[in-house]
Amino acid sequence: MKFKHVYIVLKKELKDIFRDKKTWIVTILLPALFIPIMMYIVIGGAESISEQKISDIKIAVIDKGNNQKFVNYLKSTGISIITDLQNTKESLEKGDIKAILIIPSDFGKNIEEGKNADLIIQVDMANIKSSNAESMIRGIIKEYSNNIVKERLMAKGIDPKILEPIAVKTENIASQSKMAGSFLAFIVPMLLTLWTATGxxxxxxxxxxxxxxxxxxxxxxxxxxxxxxxxxxKYLAVTSMALLSAVASLLGLFASFAFNKDMASLNADFKMSVTAIIVMFVTAFFTASMFAALELALSAYAKSFKEGQTYISPVVFIAIIPAYLVMYKMPNEIPLSYFAIPVFGTISIFRELLYGIINMTHISIFVFSSIIYVGISVYLAALMFKQEWALFRV
Structure with missing residues (x-):
């Protein structure tokens, strides 16, 4: 092998690749846009659920007795109440209302006599907003119940504070940077790995x-x-495109910070050291190198462009499946063996870096194992190019 020839082939292939407009779209434009779009969808979806207000909740109340006092209390909280709705269950299934509250006929009587009373909340658990509404309604009922208990205790000359002998305060020890990193570590490693492997x-x-x-x-x-x-x-050309795709996805992430106001606070709080950025690039390089060789080997074996696409398409699943298995693990929960497994190691390293963790043992395991995997992948690609039966299959 002569490096001069390698350079000539590399230069020729890169020139041909960049002449194709589809390459710019698939390799650069899509990765750059994908993360901002995904971030917008994820953040927007989360906010639409988390920012659901009491006033946004519409429920049907079926009062089987004269419990106007309790109904008025519900109205005072700001919740939207419908008392004369027909086909309440059908409306709940359609999403027109978020819950149905059934008040038994003896509810008010039991409360006045100092007895326990029951309420029934009907919700559609398949609807996230309906499920959230159930939690809010429970909170309202809990507050009403506490007020009744306090009134009963005060009527007997007992201080209501006796019910809360212990006051618990929660203090968050995580820094703002760590909080921002934990959010990013949930989805960014998967997207970066996906584009690095498939770019x-x-x-x-x-x-x-x-x-x-x-x-x-x-x-x-x-x-x-x-x-x-x-x-x-050819291998270096494919690796270059995979790395370019990874860089484009990173630029897309930075664009999300710059132009999405909902992520502006994350940008201000999140910090990555130069070492972490270098480690991230090295991780992406080894991952891109391994997948580039595998993809080139499969392409060399294929008889046509269409057949090549068919053989290489499953590579996407190889990148996605491990991502979901690691996504919900905290850095300290990731098994040591994951860092020696292709893709698992990539996502695990990315997650640690976004949490601000630089573990040299994990990085060393990943680099050593990756060198072996890259070597095997390049060997398979070289084998395909040496075999006449592979290059000229009919």
Whole structure:
């Protein structure tokens, strides 16, 4: 293998890749836009649920007795109440109302006589807003119940404070930077890993299977450049595109900070050291290098561009499945073995970095194992380029 030939092939492939407008869209534009769009959807969806106000909740009240005092209390909280609705369950299923509160006929009587009383709340647990409404209604009823208890105790000359002998205060020891990092660590590692692993797919399919279909691979193989040099040049081109995709997704993340007002506070609070940024790039490099070689090997084996896409498509699932398995784990809950497993290690390192953790043991395990995986992947790609039966399958 001659480095001069590798450079010539690399230069030629990159020039061809960047001539194609689809490459700019798939490799750069989509990754750059995907994270901002996902962040907007995730934050917007979370806010629409978390910011649900009492006044936004509409419930149907079925009063089977004369319990106007309790109904008036409900109205005083700001909750929207409908008392004359027909087909309440149908309205609940459609989402027109968020809950149904059934007040038994003996509710008021039992309260006045100092007895316990029952209430029934009907909700649609398949509807998140209906489920949240149930929690809010419970809170209102709890407050009403506490007021009744206090009145009963005061009537007997007992201080209501006796019910709360212990006051609990919660203090958050996490810094604002750590809080911001915990939010980002939930979804960003998955997106970065996904684009790092799949960013070179378009280039890989085109540089081997695509050239077979166009009939341009055979003339290239007849040049003075060895097959290993040709493979190396193509491999570096695919790796470059995968890394470019990862960088584009990072730029998209920074754009989210800059233009999304809901993430502005995260940008102000979240800090990453230069070391963490370097480690993140190294992690992305090894991941891109491994997947680029695998994708090129599969592309070299494929007979056509379409067949190459079919073989390489499952790579997306290889990147996504581990992401979900690691997503809900805190850094201290991630098993040591994960750092030695492809993709698992990438996401685990990303999560630690976003939490502000730089664990040299974990990084060393990841780098050492990644070198082995990259070596195996490159060997498979080189093997495909050496085999006549693979390159010229019919």
């Amino acid at each position: 070179g797919i378009g280039a890989a399919v085109d540089l081997a299977a695509g050239e077979k279909e166009r009939g341009t691979l055979e003339p290239l193989l007849t040049t003075s450049a060895s097959r290993l040099s040709i493979m190396a040049g």
